[in-house]
Amino acid sequence: MGYRGIFDFRSDTVTRPTEEMRRAMYQAEVGDDVLRDDPTVLRLEELAAEKLGKEAALFVPSGTMGNTIALKVAVGEGNEILLEEKSHIYNFESGNVSRIVGALPRPLPSKRGTVPLEVLRENIHGGDRLHIPPTVALSLENTHNYWGGAVLKPTYLEEVGKFSREMGLHFHMDGARIFNAAVALGIPAGELASHAHSVMFCVSKGLSAPVGSLLVGNRELVERALRVRKFLGGAMRQAGILAAAGIVALTKMVDRLAEDHARARKLALGLSAMDGIEIDPAEVETNIVIFRLRKMEVPVFLENLKKEGILALGFGKSRVRMVLHKDLDDRDVEKALRAISRMMS
Numbered sequence: 001m002g003y004r005g006i007f008d009f010r011s012d013t014v015t016r017p018t019e020e021m022r023r024a025m026y027q028a029e030v031g032d033d034v035l036r037d038d039p040t041v042l043r044l045e046e047l048a049a050e051k052l053g054k055e056a057a058l059f060v061p062s063g064t065m066g067n068t069i070a071l072k073v074a075v076g077e078g079n080e081i082l083l084e085e086k087s088h089i090y091n092f093e094s095g096n097v098s099r100i101v102g103a104l105p106r107p108l109p110s111k112r113g114t115v116p117l118e119v120l121r122e123n124i125h126g127g128d129r130l131h132i133p134p135t136v137a138l139s140l141e142n143t144h145n146y147w148g149g150a151v152l153k154p155t156y157l158e159e160v161g162k163f164s165r166e167m168g169l170h171f172h173m174d175g176a177r178i179f180n181a182a183v184a185l186g187i188p189a190g191e192l193a194s195h196a197h198s199v200m201f202c203v204s205k206g207l208s209a210p211v212g213s214l215l216v217g218n219r220e221l222v223e224r225a226l227r228v229r230k231f232l233g234g235a236m237r238q239a240g241i242l243a244a245a246g247i248v249a250l251t252k253m254v255d256r257l258a259e260d261h262a263r264a265r266k267l268a269l270g271l272s273a274m275d276g277i278e279i280d281p282a283e284v285e286t287n288i289v290i291f292r293l294r295k296m297e298v299p300v301f302l303e304n305l306k307k308e309g310i311l312a313l314g315f316g317k318s319r320v321r322m323v324l325h326k327d328l329d330d331r332d333v334e335k336a337l338r339a340i341s342r343m344m345s
């Protein structure tokens with residue numbers, strides 16, 4: 001279906017709001033969210049807390065701000081947080097942990113986002129050594145963007161939850177795409193969130209709202225988060241206009257993510273049959289498809305694809321990312337496969 005003749009596979013963040021979202025935004029009852037009396041924001045926060053099985057939620061402008069606020073509250077200056085080495089927080093949030101939180105991020109290796117418990121354990125530092133900041137938190141990403149939308153297993157999350165409680169660590173989940181994980185597993189998102197102390201998720205990605213993310217956790221965390229959101233400049237006034245689309249995202253757009261996952265698998269299977277492309281379709285669990293080019297430079301590949309009206313994203317020196325979302329249908333996947341096949345032959 002594309003949009004104005006462009007088939008945009010760069011990210012699920014490019015999704016346009018649905019008609020229903022635009023209507024809800026137009027009709028939204030609003031107040032002043034800095035004064036905490038915007039009824040639509042409060043309704044979205046209640047809904048988010050309920051869906052994720054947490055006490056409270058806070059609406060924030062972006063996923064990056066949601067993660068930053070969570071870690072500012074839970075980690076704090078002069079402490080250490082364990083992070084997966086390819087995580088969005090560590091790599092793509094402009095150094096928020098060191099610059100805003102004032103903490104030491106310790107990147108750890110993983111198997112597609114799953115950091116073994118023994119690796120987490122080996123890297124915990126107590127507060128007994130003058131040279132090393134104490135480890136007070138860990139963060140995992142679900143689904144994992146760099147690892148091609150990989151889903152963290154619920155049993156693993158349960159173990160990490162237990163481990164973090166035993167060790168007295170705060171467990172944060174960057175769940176920007178937690179609903180993709182939940183849909184892929186066929187379980188409620190709340191089940192995945194139950195093991196973490198805080199979860200950030202975005203309504204502005206596959207769920208197609210134009211703007212916004214939510215930070216969920218217990219009441220105390222959200223109370224403290226409110227202050228941090230204010231000093232970061234993330235408190236907005238008639239934000240109900242945006243929250244209205246978020247409500248539609250959470251109530252109407254979750255189940256359809258399964259369509260994106262099916263199309264991602266179809267794209268991966270088609271690509272795996274092409275000469276010059278390396279991809280294991282079995283690794284495509286949700287809506288993100290990442291493949292390696294063996295014969296063509298990434299910029300050349302992207303430029304050729306663009307001439308066909310198809311956009312993708314370079315992911316490092318030899319890899320390309322294509323993401324499925326509600327503005328791309330089966331025909332668009334077939335069109336992309338035909339174009340890539342022509343280019344590779």
Ligand SMILES: Cc1ncc(COP(=O)(O)O)c(C=O)c1O
Binds near residue numbers: 062063145204
């Ligand atoms: C896994 C993950 N976390 C966090 C973010 C940050 O979200 P935002 O772009 O809204 O700041 C992204 C954005 O792509 C992401 O993929």
